[in-house]
Amino acid sequence: MSRSIRSSWRLFAVILSLALVSTACGSDDDGGNNADDGDGGGNAKKYSIAYVGPKTGDAANLGINILYGAQLAVKQFNASQSDVKITLKEFDTQGAAAQAPAQLALYKDDASILGIVGPAFSAETKAVIPELQKAGLVMISSSATNADLPNVVNPETIFHRALPDDKAQGAGIAQFLKEKHAGKSVYYIDNGDDYGKPLADGVRAVATANGNPSKGNTSINEKDDLFSAAVNAAQAAKSDVIFYGGYYAAAGKLSKQLSDKGVTATFITGDGSLDPGFLTNAGAGAEGNIVSCPCNLATESSTGALKTFTNDYKAEFTKDPGTYSSEAFDAANILMKGIKAGNTTRPKLLAYVEGLGTYDGISKTIAFEDNGNLKATTVYFFVVKNGKFAPLTNTDEL
Amino acid sequence: MTLGAIYALIALGYTLVYGVLRLINFAHSEVFMVGAFGSLFALHAIGFDTAHAPPHGLVLVGVLVLVVLAGMIASGVLAVVLERLAYRPLRKRGAPRLAFLITAIGASLLLQELFALRYGRNALAFPRLLARSTAFKIFGAPVQVPQIVVVASAIGMMLALDRFVANTKLGRGIRATAQDPETAQLMGVNINRIIVVTFILGGVLAGGAAGLYGIYVETIRYNGGFIYGIKAFTAAVLGGIGNVRGALLGGFALGLLENYGATVLGGEWKDVFAFTILVVVLMFRPTGLLGEQLGRSRA
Numbered sequence: 001m002s003r004s005i006r007s008s009w010r011l012f013a014v015i016l017s018l019a020l021v022s023t024a025c026g027s028d029d030d031g032g033n034n035a036d037d038g039d040g041g042g043n044a045k046k047y048s049i050a051y052v053g054p055k056t057g058d059a060a061n062l063g064i065n066i067l068y069g070a071q072l073a074v075k076q077f078n079a080s081q082s083d084v085k086i087t088l089k090e091f092d093t094q095g096a097a098a099q100a101p102a103q104l105a106l107y108k109d110d111a112s113i114l115g116i117v118g119p120a121f122s123a124e125t126k127a128v129i130p131e132l133q134k135a136g137l138v139m140i141s142s143s144a145t146n147a148d149l150p151n152v153v154n155p156e157t158i159f160h161r162a163l164p165d166d167k168a169q170g171a172g173i174a175q176f177l178k179e180k181h182a183g184k185s186v187y188y189i190d191n192g193d194d195y196g197k198p199l200a201d202g203v204r205a206v207a208t209a210n211g212n213p214s215k216g217n218t219s220i221n222e223k224d225d226l227f228s229a230a231v232n233a234a235q236a237a238k239s240d241v242i243f244y245g246g247y248y249a250a251a252g253k254l255s256k257q258l259s260d261k262g263v264t265a266t267f268i269t270g271d272g273s274l275d276p277g278f279l280t281n282a283g284a285g286a287e288g289n290i291v292s293c294p295c296n297l298a299t300e301s302s303t304g305a306l307k308t309f310t311n312d313y314k315a316e317f318t319k320d321p322g323t324y325s326s327e328a329f330d331a332a333n334i335l336m337k338g339i340k341a342g343n344t345t346r347p348k349l350l351a352y353v354e355g356l357g358t359y360d361g362i363s364k365t366i367a368f369e370d371n372g373n374l375k376a377t378t379v380y381f382f383v384v385k386n387g388k389f390a391p392l393t394n395t396d397e398l
Numbered sequence: 399m400t401l402g403a404i405y406a407l408i409a410l411g412y413t414l415v416y417g418v419l420r421l422i423n424f425a426h427s428e429v430f431m432v433g434a435f436g437s438l439f440a441l442h443a444i445g446f447d448t449a450h451a452p453p454h455g456l457v458l459v460g461v462l463v464l465v466v467l468a469g470m471i472a473s474g475v476l477a478v479v480l481e482r483l484a485y486r487p488l489r490k491r492g493a494p495r496l497a498f499l500i501t502a503i504g505a506s507l508l509l510q511e512l513f514a515l516r517y518g519r520n521a522l523a524f525p526r527l528l529a530r531s532t533a534f535k536i537f538g539a540p541v542q543v544p545q546i547v548v549v550a551s552a553i554g555m556m557l558a559l560d561r562f563v564a565n566t567k568l569g570r571g572i573r574a575t576a577q578d579p580e581t582a583q584l585m586g587v588n589i590n591r592i593i594v595v596t597f598i599l600g601g602v603l604a605g606g607a608a609g610l611y612g613i614y615v616e617t618i619r620y621n622g623g624f625i626y627g628i629k630a631f632t633a634a635v636l637g638g639i640g641n642v643r644g645a646l647l648g649g650f651a652l653g654l655l656e657n658y659g660a661t662v663l664g665g666e667w668k669d670v671f672a673f674t675i676l677v678v679v680l681m682f683r684p685t686g687l688l689g690e691q692l693g694r695s696r697a
Contacts, residue, residue, distance in 0.1 A: 192666045221666050224665065228661075229664060280521055283616070
């Protein structure tokens with residue numbers, strides 16, 4: 001056998017091996033969560049729900065928070081009764097709209113999947129809503145907050161979310177400014193994208209009308225490490241408060257650079273910054289910074305069912321729950337409660353969620369508007385205290 | 399200016415490797431990233447975490463030297479490993495340029511994901527080593543101590559490299575190989591040795607940049623080298639790829655252009671401004687500002 005032929009055979013063998021490994025991995029993915037796989041669940045009826053969101057990529061942290069919340073819900077549900085066994089199938093979109101259609105093709109036609117926890121982010125949700133509507137596949141997102149999502153298709157029935165949208169968050173932050181920083185001036189910085197800019201602009205419009213004068217605004221590029229121009233502009237503005245609309249990594253660096261520059265204005269930012277990465281990047285200067293979220297973050301200071309969830313989550317995953325974990329837990333439980341009640345086809349489960357009424361979740365009482373938005377508009381505020389996020393207040397208490 | 403100094407140090411790695419091998423080593427951004435992790439781990443090894451108070455006096459000097467040296471060692475070692483495992487086998491087989499390019503991109507992604515899996519996707523924080531105190535002002539703009547340390551150290555390293563390439567036997571070997579590898583080999587230059595030395599030099603400078611980056615920016619994450627790699631590559635092209643002094647000029651020019659663009663137009667326009675200038679410069683000077691090859695550079 002000539003050297004070139006041997007090389008060809010070697011190459012063929014390598015490709016064949018990779019194909020076999022890939023096939024094996026693919027079948028493992030299809031199995032998703034192993035909460036009930038091969039457990040010999042007797043006569044239990046088996047159904048699936050899906051997690052759709054990032055497991056890898058830059059947004060993986062937030063995705064893992066959601067995934068773990070859903071996994072814990074499924075595990076506890078399966079352990080609590082023996083009639084129905086739920087499998088959580090996981091589809092990694094990397095949180096990107098570009099990846100979402102490829103994953104959609106994997107779960108849309110899987111008849112065992114009756115509902116979705118997710119998609120996680122607004123852009124990826126927007127990309128798949130039309131197809132989900134065609135497939136009649138009900139979704140409850142624990143984290144997609146773009147205000148326009150209910151209007152992507154008309155008529156729309158499948159869209160639901162377990163937290164208020166960005167418009168509600170903007171109004172909530174403006175309310176917080178009015179009550180806790182009455183008459184104080186605000187300088188606005190945003191990241192220029194579809195999340196950060198509308199949020200900052202929304203807060204600015206309402207807060208200015210509420211009597212918190214704006215001292216100006218600017219945008220940054222979150223890929224940068226240093227935001228000298230924005231920091232200098234904010235310093236020159238001499239505002240009492242600085243609001244940042246954007247994500248945690250840049251928010252942390254911005255907070256630190258403002259602090260290093262001697263800026264003493266109160267730093268407030270939105271839910272995109274409610275992540276430990278904010279604390280890491282901001283360092284000691286973050287003490288007293290305030291982060292808002294339409295989500296109800298489960299922390300060590302939480303009480304009641306949220307405290308129990310915190311303890312269970314920590315025991316299961318050896319880490320604290322993160323942003324949107326409690327909402328994902330609620331979303332999964334709503335779907336599983338519907339399935340347990342006999343809604344074991346996609347149309348039936350969709351009808352169940354549409355007619356949910358109220359569900360007493362661990363994060364909040366969940367009731368949906370006709371367009372799938374959450375009726376409640378409560379926004380929660382957390383303050384950085386001793387290097388951790390601690391509950392501060394919420395708009396119901398203001 | 400401060401970031402420009404860091405761009406310039408990284409750009410030297412691109413330009414040296416390109417000058418000798420005609421290879422754009424896209425994994426060089428991860429050589430920088432690994433250097434920053436090396437610097438951070440060295441700090442952890444001597445008990446410096448984010449809760450540690452900034453050191454003073456001789457301890458401070460010792461810690462700063464350690465941070466930079468650790469970055470240099472980590473990056474230098476990785477650069478050699480990349481050369482041995484990824485590029486040398488391709489050279490031995492006479493692989494086409496495209497194979498080198500794809501291998502470099504593959505190595506870059508591989509290293510990013512390995513570090514993401516091992517150390518997570520969030521940034522890791524450096525302890526504060528230098529207080530953000532203002533040393534002096536230029537036209538009313540405050541210049542902080544860390545900025546002086548970064549720029550002065552970077553210029554020192556660049557000068558050392560310039561002298562090394564111009565005055566030493568190995569430097570002459572690098573220039574000879576860059577100019578005409580076959581003739582250099584006939585004249586007794588050990589090409590493989592020169593290539594390894596080139597990778598070590600590029601790696602060590604990227605590691606030095608990584609240590610200074612850690613001291614100044616104070617965080618690092620798995621993909622923290624990517625943007626700096628792109629910017630440094632841009633700086634190398636702007637100055638004239640393959641030209642040591644061009645890389646220096648390109649790095650500082652890009653840093654200043656970015657800062658100017660951000661100040662005049664706003665932070666979100668910084669890259670638009672800097673890259674527009676780059677395109678305009680290349681239209682009129684396609685070989686970059688200095689446009690000279692490494693082999694023809696003179697002391």
